[in-house]
Amino acid sequence: MLMVISLSIWSTDWQQSLWVIVTRMWTLRLLSKLKRCNFSLSNELEALLAEKIAQLIPCAEMSRFGKNGSDATTAAIRLSRAYTGRDEVAVCGYHGWHDWYIGSTDKKLGVPEATQSLTHKFQFNNIDSLEALFKKRKDKIAAVILEPMNITYPEADFLPGVKALCQEYGAVLVFDETVTGFRFDLGGAQNFWCYTRLSNFGKGIANGMPLSVVTGKKEIMQLLDEVFLFHLWRELLSIAAALATIEKLEKQSGIQKITTYGTQLKEGLEALISQFSCSDFLSVSGNPVWSFSIYMLMSLKSYICGKHSTCKRR
């Protein structure tokens, strides 16, 4: 059995708290510049943020904001369905708790069977599994949604292969950048791995304040005139927090800093694993900005049992 733990929980708490306090102060500074504002209605900051995202993120021409990652993945899927006139979706990772995705997992209790049957799985770094799915479902697949990277790096031809299959079969490629966004690069992982037409962001964009974004090419995003998303979602504080976060990431080389700290953390842990001969059951994986420690639980048990005589006796 594998157990995967995000290394971010091990980052030093005082640094995290300081970073949060500083971005919150930055947010207040931004808000104090506004002559008029209503925290729950549309505001010019929203347009400023959409413009900023369009400058930074390759696929971003139009954006719409939500509150959490699941809001934004669901928005991307609904838009893809509207754009293609198709119903089915191909997935290969975690994309939130909403019915269209969670119905394809073992946590599907409460999700109608009709909904479950619309989502199909393929494997990351296994282009044949996606091709087989496209061949089977032919012109039924509206969107292929995946994280450009999770624990393992994409093989060189995997993401371009996914993009080519989407083009061939007329499906929308969606990059779920809830985790990679504003961590791998200011332009997201899509800035250095094959461009997509639609993507979603969350988490890192407002440094912990509740905000997510669905963004993409105009020809798809303009369907928002008719596709219904996020009634009365507006909340100015998170929009201001995102502008403040991006400003700080840009001015203070934030991405380089988290890469450096993450690399130190990863290398330090790898050195300890080697020093204490734990490599049979513990390893580190992922990009330095979002690494995981992976435990092989059975090997861990035999390691502990080998060390402790009480355990041996049982």
Ligand SMILES: Cc1ncc(COP(=O)(O)O)c(C=O)c1O
């Ligand atoms: C890749 C990815 N997509 C979507 C989500 C859903 O985000 P939220 O929990 O904010 O709804 C998550 C949450 O961890 C995620 O990691």
